[in-house]
Amino acid sequence: MRRDAFLSRVAQATLTAKLPVPPVVPDAPLELPPVDLVALFRAQAQAVNAVVHGPVTRHGAARAVAAIATGHDATRFLAWDDVGASGVVSALTAAGLQRIDHLVPSGSRREHNLSYLDVDVGVTGSVGALAESGSLILSHGEGRPRMASLIPDIHIALLDTSRIARTLAQWARENGDSPEKTANLVLVTGPSRTGDIEQELNLGVHGPRHVHIVMVR
Amino acid sequence: MTEPVAFLSRAEALIGSPEAAAVARGAKSFLEKRDTARDQFPLFDDMRERARSIRLHSLANLDRLLARFADALEAAGGQVHWAEDEEDANQIVSRILGASGARTVVKSKSMVTEEIELNSHLEGEGLTVVETDLGEFIAQLAGDTPSHIIAPILHMTRQDVGRLFSQKLGVPYTDDPFALNRIAREHLRRIFLEADAGISGVNVAVAESGSIVLVTNEGNGRLATTAPRVHIALMGMERIVPRWEDASVVLEVLARSATGQRLSSYTNVITGPRREGDADGPEELHVVILDNGRSRVLAGETAEILACIRCGACLNVCPVFRTAGGHAYGTVYSGPVGSVVTPGLAGMDPWWELPYASTLCGACQEVCPVRIEIPRMLLELRRQAAADGRLPRWLSKGMARYAAVTNEPARWRRAKRWASRLSAPLSSRGWLTRIPGPGRGWTVSRDLPRPAAESFEKWWRSNRET
Numbered sequence: 001m002r003r004d005a006f007l008s009r010v011a012q013a014t015l016t017a018k019l020p021v022p023p024v025v026p027d028a029p030l031e032l033p034p035v036d037l038v039a040l041f042r043a044q045a046q047a048v049n050a051v052v053h054g055p056v057t058r059h060g061a062a063r064a065v066a067a068i069a070t071g072h073d074a075t076r077f078l079a080w081d082d083v084g085a086s087g088v089v090s091a092l093t094a095a096g097l098q099r100i101d102h103l104v105p106s107g108s109r110r111e112h113n114l115s116y117l118d119v120d121v122g123v124t125g126s127v128g129a130l131a132e133s134g135s136l137i138l139s140h141g142e143g144r145p146r147m148a149s150l151i152p153d154i155h156i157a158l159l160d161t162s163r164i165a166r167t168l169a170q171w172a173r174e175n176g177d178s179p180e181k182t183a184n185l186v187l188v189t190g191p192s193r194t195g196d197i198e199q200e201l202n203l204g205v206h207g208p209r210h211v212h213i214v215m216v217r
Numbered sequence: 218m219t220e221p222v223a224f225l226s227r228a229e230a231l232i233g234s235p236e237a238a239a240v241a242r243g244a245k246s247f248l249e250k251r252d253t254a255r256d257q258f259p260l261f262d263d264m265r266e267r268a269r270s271i272r273l274h275s276l277a278n279l280d281r282l283l284a285r286f287a288d289a290l291e292a293a294g295g296q297v298h299w300a301e302d303e304e305d306a307n308q309i310v311s312r313i314l315g316a317s318g319a320r321t322v323v324k325s326k327s328m329v330t331e332e333i334e335l336n337s338h339l340e341g342e343g344l345t346v347v348e349t350d351l352g353e354f355i356a357q358l359a360g361d362t363p364s365h366i367i368a369p370i371l372h373m374t375r376q377d378v379g380r381l382f383s384q385k386l387g388v389p390y391t392d393d394p395f396a397l398n399r400i401a402r403e404h405l406r407r408i409f410l411e412a413d414a415g416i417s418g419v420n421v422a423v424a425e426s427g428s429i430v431l432v433t434n435e436g437n438g439r440l441a442t443t444a445p446r447v448h449i450a451l452m453g454m455e456r457i458v459p460r461w462e463d464a465s466v467v468l469e470v471l472a473r474s475a476t477g478q479r480l481s482s483y484t485n486v487i488t489g490p491r492r493e494g495d496a497d498g499p500e501e502l503h504v505v506i507l508d509n510g511r512s513r514v515l516a517g518e519t520a521e522i523l524a525c526i527r528c529g530a531c532l533n534v535c536p537v538f539r540t541a542g543g544h545a546y547g548t549v550y551s552g553p554v555g556s557v558v559t560p561g562l563a564g565m566d567p568w569w570e571l572p573y574a575s576t577l578c579g580a581c582q583e584v585c586p587v588r589i590e591i592p593r594m595l596l597e598l599r600r601q602a603a604a605d606g607r608l609p610r611w612l613s614k615g616m617a618r619y620a621a622v623t624n625e626p627a628r629w630r631r632a633k634r635w636a637s638r639l640s641a642p643l644s645s646r647g648w649l650t651r652i653p654g655p656g657r658g659w660t661v662s663r664d665l666p667r668p669a670a671e672s673f674e675k676w677w678r679s680n681r682e683t
Binding site: 002003005006007008009010011012013014015016017018019020021022023024025030032044048102103109110113114116117130132133134135140141142143144145146147150151167168169171172173175176177178179180182183184185186187188189190191192193194195196197198199200202204205206207208 | 269446
């Protein structure tokens with residue numbers, strides 16, 4: 001009932017709304033001159049303070065991830081079940097890191113959340129990337145916790161270079177149903193940042209301070 | 218009759234203050250970054266045209282889009298609430314929190330929650346509400362209000378923040394922004410993870426999928442909507458587009474216009490609560506759709522202002538905002554957009570004066586990512602204010618007299634002679650530096666050339682034959 005009353009008031013308002021005539025725009029996608037997407041992605045991701053590695057082979061990915069984690073002296077990690085390359089989790093545990101379980105237990109949500117406090121590294125895959133903005137596209141769900149790219153100070157993401165699109169508008173046009181497929185889709189463009197204090201750039205305010213992207217061929 | 222004193226007196230107190238200077242610096246820097254982003258993106262203007270088209274179409278079909286959005290969101294397991302006004306919205310949020318037994322709430326930056334003064338309402342009910350955007354967190358600690366849509370504490374210095382943190386958080390004084398940032402991170406970490414509910418706004422909603430999109434740089438918007446069991450999103454009813462593809466066009470121009478970023482650090486697309494088997498996410502998602510005067514605005518002459526995507530570029534470019542700062546407006550929505558939105562949402566009384574806080578230079582429309590005709594609507598609101606008899610007597614009488622004089626050649630000639638004579642003793646070296654009476658405001662910060670001794674008309678008569 002509330003809904004009906006609300007919507008009929010809005011419908012009534014649209015009848016007398018003084019709105020300018022919208023500009024007519026072509027339905028065709030907007031095209032940019034072609035470029036090397038891997039090179040553009042690398043440059044733009046670096047421009048937003050991400051560190052880009054590779055491209056490495058699928059076999060080399062695990063070693064690259066372990067090297068990044070140990071380079072930060074990390075001890076605990078949270079990882080997606082499938083990050084897009086095999087052997088990543090075992091390479092990290094072989095390097096002496098402890099994996100933090102991401103399954104929500106039936107018990108206390110609060111306790112489980114707090115267990116993430118000590119996580120140093122989060123390892124994720126990605127469903128795609130945007131060259132023009134240096135963004136990663138993460139689709140969360142079963143075995144793919146949101147927290148992995150959010151709570152630790154270091155986020156390592158694997159990216160299949162064949163999945164790099166040019167712009168968000170282009171990617172969205174080609175993947176119109178992408179939001180319906182998951183409860184949470186996130187575009188990550190560099191590390192967490194703020195300029196709130198005197199507009200001075202600061203990284204790692206609530207999310208990761210370091211974002212490493214391992215490109216995989 | 219109300220005098221237009223509130224804006225003027227607030228502005229007068231702020232002009233030349235360190236706060237206004239800090240706002241001006243910040244606004245200028247945002248604008249420069251925005252210009253660079255525009256220059257580096259050849260599709261920027263095409264995207265703006267598309268964004269404008271999408272937003273205007275969305276407003277024209279708002280009822281249908283909202284119905285579709287609600288259906289899709291409910292199908293995804295979310296709950297939709299319809300709030301007619303401020304009080305309604307606050308009560309809905311209270312009810313949801315009450316039903317889930319929530320005590321502590323973390324908030325991600327949201328203008329709508331400030332519009333409805335949600336924090337003070339919830340605090341009045343004994344809840345603990347923590348703002349988590351660094352700027353908003355600082356403003357909350359300071360008991361201050363945000364001065365800019367995008368950068369809430371543009372008006373504070375690092376020393377202000379350092380003193381505040383050492384006072385309120387009991388940490389040793391530092392004015393190093395990086396250290397201050399880490400202090401806030403440590404302080405808020407546990408609060409995030411232990412909070413019972415997270416409250417956010419909505420930047421864009423997608424009707425087709427029932428998704429809400431939240432844009433943040435710090436990651437607080439993600440934490441607040443991931444860690445707690447309940448997520449409540451408050452959304453102005455106009456914040457909707459038909460499809461994900463349309464949302465992507467808006468997102469292409471939003472961050473570029475706001476901060477000069479190609480995209481903000483996190484563009485968070487939420488479609489319903491955590492799904493069966495998902496590793497994390499809230500168990501409940503509530504979206505509160507707010508009218509609060511918007512349908513009244515939509516029905517009228519200023520409907521187009523609802524196309525705004527809240528980037529803040531019109532604030533940064535506005536000479537009035539840059540001189541006086543956001544606090545001069547005395548409202549949540551400041552700057553050019555605020556001067557149209559506020560009288561619309563909150564009523565011409567007492568906000569009718571805000572449309573006068575503009576030079577009508579047109580820079581706001583020029584910079585707007587959806588090219589909203591802000592100057593047209595400022596003029597329209599001025600016309601309404603005058604028609605409603607809101608102008609002070611000296612101004613309405615004065616304008617009527619001015620019209621009477623300029624419409625009658627003989628009177629106009631006499632007036633020119635008098636102006637020239639009367640201004641002679643007031644001027645020095647050809648300039649009027651101080652006019653008494655109602656003209657005083659004109660000469661506080663500028664000089665006027667004194668009227669010529671001989672009128673052009675007279676000069677023309679004596680010179681055209683030769």
